[in-house]
Structures are given as C-alpha cells and as structure tokens.
Amino acid sequence: MIAIPAWAWKAVVDTFAGTAGMVERVVFLDGVAAGDSAVDGGVVTTVTLPQADESEGHWHVSAHEMSRAGGHLRLYGLTRLAQVHSHPGPWTGHSSEDDELAFSQAPGTISIVLPAHGLTCPGLGDAGVHRREDRSWRRLEHDEVARYVKVVPSVLDLRYQ
C-alpha cells in the first residue's frame, strides 16, 4: 500500500491548479519503499515536478529530464512510488499512451489520473487509480483503491481545547 501524507496530496493538487494554462500536468510521488518490488508500496516523502512538455492533449518527459528528475532518488535512497497526471475533462481512464509510457511497467505500479486539470481540488475518490498487473494496466474499482493507495493525515491534533 502507498501512503500519501495529506500535505503531499495538497501539494499535488496545488501544483496542478497553480500552473498557468489548460494543459495536462504530471508529478511523481517518491518515497521510502516498503520492499524491493512495486507491489510492496511505501510512504511518500517527496513530490517531484519534472520538466515536462505539457500540452492540451498530452504530456511528455524526455529521457534526459527523467534522469534529472531521478537524481535525488539514489542520493536519498528513495524510490518512485507513483505518478499523477491530469486530464482535461471528467474522463480519468488510461489511454493506450498512458499505458505504454507510464514511468514503470513493473507489476504493482500505481498511476493516478485527476479530472479537469486538477482544478476542482480532487481527492483520490475523484481520481482514476490504475494499477499495472502482470500483462496490462487495470483501473481499480472504487472500493479497491484504499487497499493500494491511501491519503493519510499529516497532523493529528487530539488535544482538548
């Protein structure tokens, strides 16, 4: 399971909403892996914004920019846990290009698609959450999502006022 601290999810949504222009955007969720395999999940510590070619209909990050966007992983012993990208309308499915050009094809990899350029402050329940299975990508049913990815509180203040 991938645990996304609430602050990190807010950073994702703020990033998407704050970018000028109605274009598709992408960020990566990096963190401490719970095991050697993508199926093990982990805890997100870092939201990485790559230098992407973002347009109305698609986004692309070159190999050179992916290399730049991965330099900190080795430095801090982190692993890329998931990618989040936006679509222009309400559709949050995975296109064939989303399937083929996702950052990883390792079984267990998670890809999250936000609707409406992420401008509507979407939560995970509004998103399309896709999981790479043995031979293909599969969109998770709503009641399955929490088994694989979850937003967890960043601060819990339990003091009596």
Place this chain on the structure above:
Amino acid sequence: MSTHEDGLGGTGGGSLAVTVDNEIDGRRLAIRVGRAEPVQCAIDGLYERLGRGPGADDSLRCAVSEEDVPFFADLEIAEYRQQQCPDLHWLFAGPTGGASGRPKIGAADPEAAAAALQQDLDALWAGGGPEARGWRRFQLDPLRWVVVMPATDVEGRSTHFFVRLDGRRYDQWPPEVQFVEPESWEPASGGRWWPASDPLADRSRPRWFGLHPLYDFHDGDPRPLVCFAHALGYYEASHASTPDVRWVQGRHTVADTLDRVAEILSPPYFRGVSR
C-alpha cells in the same frame, strides 16, 4: 527501505554482474551475463527485467564514463569492462508520457468518403495482389466493406477472419477496422472471430499495434479496439503518434491499412483464435 543488489562489476563463476540504476524509479537491478557474451546480452536482460522493449529515446550509459552503452553492444562484456566501464555500473532513463485529448476528428462528407474508399479498394484489387494473398471483399453499405483474410500462426496452422472497414472519415483519416462475426457483421470482442496476436513477438521492433477486446473510450462506451496508426481507432483512442507513423492523407490508403492487418494475422504475431 528497499534493499539494492550489491556487487558492482562483480564476478560469479564464468559470469559478470552488470548493475543498473534505473533513474526513472530509483530501483537498482543486477543483470548477470557470461564473460564471453556481448554487451547486447546485458542490454536485452535489462529490458526483459523492465518489462518493456527498447525505445529510440532511451538513455543507457556507463555511470563512470557517461559513454552510451548501446554503442558497444557488439563488444564482449569482459572486454567492455576492461576498456570502457570498469565497474559495469550503468544508468538507465527513458521518456514517460501520456495523452488524453481526443484529436479533432472532423465529420466527412459521407458520399465523398464512400467514393474515396471504393476507389482505393478498386485500385488495390485491380493490381491482383489481394487475390494472390487470398483476400476477398464484399460491401455491406456504401461506407462499410468486409475483407475476408487468411491468418497463419508460427506453426503454419491457418484460419481466416472477417475484417470490417468503415470509411466514415476516409481518407482524411484511416478506415475504422473491426474483426466481425459473420452472423451479424458486428464487432467480435473475443472467441472464434477475435484473433490472438502478440504485439511484442518481434523483439527487434517496438510495439506497433494493440488488440483490445474492450477498450475504455472517452465517450464512456467501451468497445473493441483494433489499434495501429493506419486504423481510425488509434486516433479515437488519443494516441499521440510521431510523424513517421502517422496517417497522412494522400500518402496512405486503405491498402496500407490492410497490409498492417495482414501482418497482425501472420507470424510472428498471430497466435491463433482467441478463447
């Protein structure tokens, strides 16, 4: 914390370990190859572990010298270690991307589209090639044709499929391609009339087609998708193709579409009838 496999350039018996840091996801991979094997063996092993084929824009380089690894693909790995990359420590990165925006596929004049499709099919058949290949055709209505095509698997077993062409956007866009059932001429999505073909069967060629029995289109109407750059579904599914493969009006015709379908139904791709 993930545990990385250690042993940069390590040896084990008659083999050498290549360590690859995947800069895309931060994971480290160890690829073991025989000392006398060429560098290409380690490259192949890497892509097998990544679960994808090589891409033209991928970056694979020695971590120390920053030299491009594929340039030395034919060199024996032991010699490569001695001359080029002492630790056998590589860095891998590749492009990522996605697409959602539907291309603007405008409406075509149905009469002009039907005429263009018939003209190109007639020209193709006039050359005699289709009959020599065992293809037959008949018309369902002005815009839709069915081509009967033989299919042969790697062991030489033969069968045939019914390929429906729909020219509603022709020839600004390619015809829609569907494998159809002979009882209704409606799209099959599995079973006898849906072929099983492996798009990765030719390891030397990047994936160029996909067969999706039920594809989640933007319009919320899942339906079968026969997907390659000379079929309309490829564009309706929002593929962002590169100029070298994209359908170009005036350069490509339905003959290119049918050639690709015939390839999908031939070795090494075709595996038989879907179950």
